[in-house]
Amino acid sequence: MDQFHLFPPQASSTAYGVDTLFFVLTLISLFFIAVVFLPILFFCIKYRRGSSADRSNPSNGSNAVEVGWTTLPMLMGLALFSWGAVDYFRLERRPGNAIDVEVVGKQWMWKVQHAEGKREINELHVPINRTVALTMISQDVIHSFFVPAFRVKQDVVPGKYTSEWFKPTRTGEYHIFCSQYCGTQHARMIGRVVVMQPQAYENWLKTGEQTESIVRAGERLFHDRGCSGCHAVNSQFHAPLLQGLYRNPVPLANGTVVTADDQYLRDSILQPAKQITAGYDNIMPSFSGHLSEQEIMQLIAYVKAIGQQEPPPR
Ligand code: HEC
Ligand SMILES: [Cu+2]
Known part of the structure; x- marks a missing residue:
């Protein structure tokens, strides 16, 4: 072809x-x-004006044809x-x-x-x-x-x-x-x-x-933008650790459970108040408007990468 x-x-x-x-x-x-x-x-020709075709039109139904x-x-x-x-x-x-x-x-x-x-x-x-x-x-x-x-x-x-x-x-x-x-x-x-x-x-x-890899760029942003200030093991703030998070179920404050997929991570960063993780307060600021789409993708890539690690002991 x-x-x-x-x-x-x-x-x-x-x-x-x-x-x-x-x-x-x-x-x-x-x-x-x-x-x-x-x-x-075919019928146009057969029943054209002046043709001698039979026009008496007897009705003949067939169930077999209908069903077929x-x-x-x-x-x-x-x-x-x-x-x-x-x-x-x-x-x-x-x-x-x-x-x-x-x-x-x-x-x-x-x-x-x-x-x-x-x-x-x-x-x-x-x-x-x-x-x-x-x-x-x-x-x-x-x-x-x-x-x-x-x-x-x-x-x-x-x-x-x-x-x-x-x-x-x-x-x-x-x-x-x-x-x-x-x-x-x-x-x-x-x-x-x-x-x-x-x-x-x-x-x-x-x-x-x-260029640095997407995960590396995300890790850098995670520190530069202050995420690590809350989401680190030794943080003063009560914030969830992100290790072991990706693809796992997250219980929310409203009683439902969601899976931490890319979209969830995105929403958590841009609209933290939308889905509050159970056991935590709504203290995370929204980063909407402060990050480019590429930066958000890099942060997510980093959170995904550490999401495969075991959660460290607190
Ligand atoms: C002021 C502290 C603070 C900062 C800064 C902060 N967070 Fe959070 N974050 C929280 C808290 C508290 C929660 C849990 C409550 C909620 O869901 O909003 C949370 C929830 C999350 C969740 C969902 C975690 C889960 O277990 O469901 C993700 C993902 C996340 N943050 C990523 C980020 C990223 C990326 C940044 C930086 C761009 C960031 N956070 C900055 C405090 C913070
Ligand atoms: Cu277009």
Whole structure:
């Protein structure tokens, strides 16, 4: 299908599945178009003015036909739904063992940061045959991260993390589009994914100025912004330790229990009063407006990193 450029190349592990479903849907639609329009054409000719066709119109019902054309399309519809749902869930569930990349959308560019700390704008370098998982957020309006060659598209929303993953299966450069109208320069909010051989990717990561990793940057912020003043073992304040927190259940003061995922950590930093941890007072100041989206992502990366450690004794 590559010679025929009706479609972008299939450059990810999921592209073929998405295309197959799309083609089957198109074929089925063509079939039903034929079933409807060929008889119309046939009857137009048969019953044209002046033809000697029989117009007495005797009624003849058939239960078999009625049941048939009700159940068959229903089963087809259900089959297509299940097929689509299976593919959808596969695309929705972020696989483990992925390369994490953070993406911030803003009018009108894509800001990318790799876990190792490397940053780029409107470009995303990735190695071939590795799963890449993007954690995305917008710092202004709704955008959408669309890579046609990978058949993935996901809205990028202010205030809420969304994610998107793909596994590139061929090297090369592929378009990134913003596919959500986001203002006058929306059409310019484009970029490219560069899929590289693993070794070339490793070399690329080392080029340019040396940057600290996302976790290191988060650790630095954690001290600079005064988080450690409350959340440290020897703190004067009564604040929860963040070690062992990530992905674990947190009992809240209102009696409910939530899981400490990325969104919870984000909300804890920006709107601490929204979900008070049980046994603590609402003394944490809100950092809303004091941190950039990238800084919030770095802090979260750090809290996630220490979240895998054992809580130290107090
Ligand atoms: C004045 C002290 C203080 C400062 C400064 C502070 N916190 Fe907190 N933090 C608290 C307290 C007390 C709680 C528990 C009550 C609540 O949920 O608001 C808390 C809760 C949290 C939680 C949820 C923890 C849990 O177990 O559910 C996270 C995550 C968090 N803080 C991160 C941060 C980060 C990141 C910073 C720095 C940007 C920060 N805090 C700065 C006092 C503080
Ligand atoms: Cu946009």
